[in-house]
Structure formats: structure tokens, C-alpha cells
Amino acid sequence: MTDNSILLIPASQFTIDQLVAIYNQTRVDYMVPMPMNAARLEEYIRTYDVDLDHSLVATHHGDMLGVAMLGLRADRAWITRLGVIPDTRRRGTGLALMNGLLKQAENLKISFSMLEVIKNNVPAQQLFLKLGFYEVGELLVLRRSPTVPPPDPIVADARRLQRAEALDLVGRYRGTQPWTNQSESLFNAQDVSGLRLTLADGSEGWLVYQRQKFTLTRFAYKTETGDPVTMAWAFLSHLHHHFLRLVTQLENIQVIDPHLPAFYQMGYIESFRRIEMWRGSVPGTLRLSSQG
Ligand SMILES: CC(C)(COP(=O)(O)OP(=O)(O)OC[C@H]1O[C@@H](n2cnc3c(N)ncnc32)[C@H](O)[C@@H]1OP(=O)(O)O)[C@@H](O)C(=O)NCCC(=O)NCCS
Incomplete structure (x- = not known):
């Protein structure tokens, strides 16, 4: 098989079930198991603005070899x-x-x-370097079990934020974020709300999160005034006290x-690390479009 014999077809020409099947086949030996099903892939596509018309499936004489989404x-x-x-790798697909x-x-x-690659995934990282991607930083995937008892909430003026107010804060500038954590991902997500805190020493900040059935996820947060560790300890103590049973x-x-x-002190554990890579120069709009 040569590169020329690989046919690239828009992913939108396949059903979600076919895309799930090919994706899962490519990941059977993956470093971190992340199997998909149709519902999860649909949610992923919606949340992360994946465009199936511009995503691709590679085929060879009608057999699906691989997939990549944009x-x-x-x-x-x-x-x-x-x-x-x-069993079809290292042939240019x-x-x-x-x-x-x-x-x-x-x-x-x-x-x-932009992309992220799991740390020490040498084949993928080599491929991306070859194409001109460069490393911009390291990212953590963190998990906290509800079996860790949270401390009593820090004394603070705590105000719950409904979706609209929470998303308004998220849309303001929080530095350049990885794709998954950009404002758009939260705009697209369901059940988003937040918490605004003012501490006795005048520190101020907020946390926005998505509450799923058994899980808290998609945090966006900012310390507006004061020390970030103190502020994070405060919003995490309030949050975990409120949602005692959620992972x-x-x-x-x-x-x-x-x-x-503050996350580590609150019982968060690192699951694994990713490397963030970019290609091309950062557009001004990425820094400025969400400036509040
Ligand atoms: C990463 C992956 C998609 C590469 O697919 P592939 O079809 O084997 O890649 P190619 O044959 O087109 O290789 C292109 C380049 O990638 C790099 N590469 C691929 N496999 C490599 C390996 N095992 N070790 C080192 N470099 C490798 C090389 O630079 C290679 O160029 P070369 O053949 O001239 O040396 C494949 O290994 C894979 O599916 N891995 C599991 C899923 C995964 O890691 N996805 C990426 C998540 S971010």
C-alpha cells in the first residue's frame, strides 16, 4: 500500500455508528483507554464544534483504515x-x-x-513535529473522588450563578486556553452554573462548572483579586461541600x-498528562475575542 492508494473521504459520509466503530478500532491498544459510543461521540462533536464535513476517514480499497476529526x-x-x-500503521495513513x-x-x-497529545505518545508526537507543530505546554487530567471528605467551607460571601451569568464570566478573557476549555466548549455544554465568592480579606473570584449526573466537570475559574491558591481553596471547599457524592x-x-x-490539597489526583501543540502563529482574535 502506498500513500497514493489511500482515499480520504469526508466523515459526514459515514454514520455515527461507523465513526464510533472505526475510532474504537484505532484505539484498542491506546495508552489510556477511552472507548466511545454513539451518544458520547455526538456530544463530543457538539461540545467541541467538530465539523464532520471537514473531518476525514482514510480508506483503502473500501476498507476503513483510520479517522481524524477537525x-x-x-x-x-x-x-x-x-x-x-x-495492523495498518507505519504505511503513511x-x-x-x-x-x-x-x-x-x-x-x-x-x-x-491546535491539538493535545498524551505525554510519551512518541508516534503521534513525532508525526506532529514533522508537520510543524510545536510544544506550548503541559496539561493535566485530574480526578477527585467523593470519598475524600471536603473541609468545612471557607467563610465567604458566596453567591450562586445561573447559566447566563456564569457564561458571561466565562466569555471574558481567561488567558489562551486549550480547545477543550475554551469559552465555546462551555457555551455548548448543558447544565452549566457557577459560584461567585468574596472572602473576608476582600479577595474575589468565581468558578463555573458543568454538573453531570454523577460528575462535576469543565471548570472555568478566575481570581479577580487576591491570592489564587486561597481563592481556589475557597471555591473548591464550597463546591465539594455542596456536592458531596459527585466525582x-x-x-x-x-x-x-x-x-x-489548592486542587492537590483538596484531594485531586493526576490521572495523566498531555502536551499541547500548536501550528502557525496565534491569531490576535484568540487573545482578544473573548476579552471582557
Ligand atoms: C499516531 C498514528 C495515528 C500514526 O499513524 P501511522 O499511519 O502509523 O503514521 P504514518 O505511517 O503516516 O507515519 C508518519 C510519521 O509519524 C511518525 N511515526 C509514526 N509511527 C511512529 C512510531 N511508531 N515511532 C516513531 N515515529 C512514528 C514518523 O515521523 C512517521 O514518519 P516516517 O514513517 O517517515 O518515519 C498511529 O500510531 C495511531 O493511530 N496511534 C494510536 C492513536 C493515537 O495515538 N492517536 C493520536 C492521538 S493525539
């Missing part, structure tokens, strides 16, 4: 769900899929792309996040 937001693209079936996605983005006049699952928290020590 997320599209203003001036930026996101590469995700890339995978090639294990991954490279063909990646080149195909970059071409799709280029046709839409988007020259800035917390957080994706892609930057290792340089100054709030992090």
Missing part, C-alpha cells in the same frame, strides 16, 4: 480523534490524514491549528496554573 472556531482549527488501525485536515483548514483560510473529572488544566496547589 474542530472549527473563529480563526482556529483543532485536530482530534486521530487514529489508524494498529496517519500522515495522509493529518495533511488532509491541514488542507481542509487551509481551504477555509485557517492557518492556526470530579477535569481535563487539560495547565501545569502553570497558579490555582493548582
